[in-house]
Amino acid sequence: MDPMSPLALDDSRIEHRYVALSGVRLHCVVARPSKPRPGAPPVVLLHGFPEFWYAWRHQIVALQAAGFEVWAPDLRGYNLSDHPRGVANYTVERLADDVAELVAQIGPGPAHVVGHDWGGMVAWWFAMRHPAQLDRLVVLNCPHPGHQLAMMVDPEQLRRSFYMIMMQLPGLAERRLAADDFAVIRSTYRREPSSGPLADAEIDAHVAAIRNGSPTAMVNYYRALLRRSPFALRRALRPIDRPVQVLWGMADRHLGFRYAEPPAKWVWHCRFDPIPGASHWLHLDHADAVNTAMLEFFGVHDPSLGPSGARP
Numbered sequence: 001m002d003p004m005s006p007l008a009l010d011d012s013r014i015e016h017r018y019v020a021l022s023g024v025r026l027h028c029v030v031a032r033p034s035k036p037r038p039g040a041p042p043v044v045l046l047h048g049f050p051e052f053w054y055a056w057r058h059q060i061v062a063l064q065a066a067g068f069e070v071w072a073p074d075l076r077g078y079n080l081s082d083h084p085r086g087v088a089n090y091t092v093e094r095l096a097d098d099v100a101e102l103v104a105q106i107g108p109g110p111a112h113v114v115g116h117d118w119g120g121m122v123a124w125w126f127a128m129r130h131p132a133q134l135d136r137l138v139v140l141n142c143p144h145p146g147h148q149l150a151m152m153v154d155p156e157q158l159r160r161s162f163y164m165i166m167m168q169l170p171g172l173a174e175r176r177l178a179a180d181d182f183a184v185i186r187s188t189y190r191r192e193p194s195s196g197p198l199a200d201a202e203i204d205a206h207v208a209a210i211r212n213g214s215p216t217a218m219v220n221y222y223r224a225l226l227r228r229s230p231f232a233l234r235r236a237l238r239p240i241d242r243p244v245q246v247l248w249g250m251a252d253r254h255l256g257f258r259y260a261e262p263p264a265k266w267v268w269h270c271r272f273d274p275i276p277g278a279s280h281w282l283h284l285d286h287a288d289a290v291n292t293a294m295l296e297f298f299g300v301h302d303p304s305l306g307p308s309g310a311r312p
Helices: 053-065 092-106 118-129 145-152 155-160 162-166 172-191 200-212 215-226 230-235 287-297
Strands: 014-020 025-031 043-046 070-073 111-116 134-140 244-249 270-275
Touching: 025 053, 025 092, 043 053, 043 092, 043 118, 053 070, 053 111, 053 200, 053 287, 070 092, 092 111, 092 118, 092 215, 111 118, 118 134, 118 145, 134 287, 145 230, 162 172, 172 200, 172 215, 244 287, 270 287
Parallel strands: 043 070, 043 111, 111 134, 134 244, 244 270
Antiparallel strands: 014 025, 025 070
């Protein structure tokens, strides 16, 4: 399956574009609305592990229908974006700065930024490092970095996150991911979404994107994070004074609910929206609930828009 357009979104206003940043080139999907919402910032969607731009397919459709210009990049190391070698190329600062450069190239004004999982971590750091480029922030199932120290000494959370320790072993994580035709990835998408397994073609698209990118680069996100002193990362934290929405799938198997809400010390204006029954993959298994909450947060109160963002 061609990872440029897996199960292609049937819309002539969607295009693939490469954007050159400092030392890396990102592949982006750009969706433009037929009727732009006056004054609406563009929306940048940041995927998590082990996904790529296509993980946001339900949100792309909804946001575009609501009048937003949408940019969904493959983060560095994923799918069709560049994947530079070396763990140092995957620090949270570098990843956040990629987003800042992308937003600067999209237009002169700030953007709404949405991140899930690792994309959520990048979004948190982008908000702290580049507040002038942010209008509103939405984070899906990714704890604020201010929780990292507590999570590292929480036995229950360590049990849930043991895979992150395995990620640190050179070569082992890559072999584990690729074993038996990426069986661990296929099993994740068949077992974890609370609405049921993804279609085989959708799973094949994710596996094709991993083959096209770099499993080592994907794992380097975890290596770069855990090789940094948590105390040094904590010293780098800055308050976020922009409006923030946290959407949290309450049936997440990987992240404990006690870390769902960000510390008030670091996030000053937060709207917390738990989604009962949703898994870690809430943008897939509870897409309508995610889209409705996110559009409302972005100021969309159009009764002619259905819950998926499409007009009935």
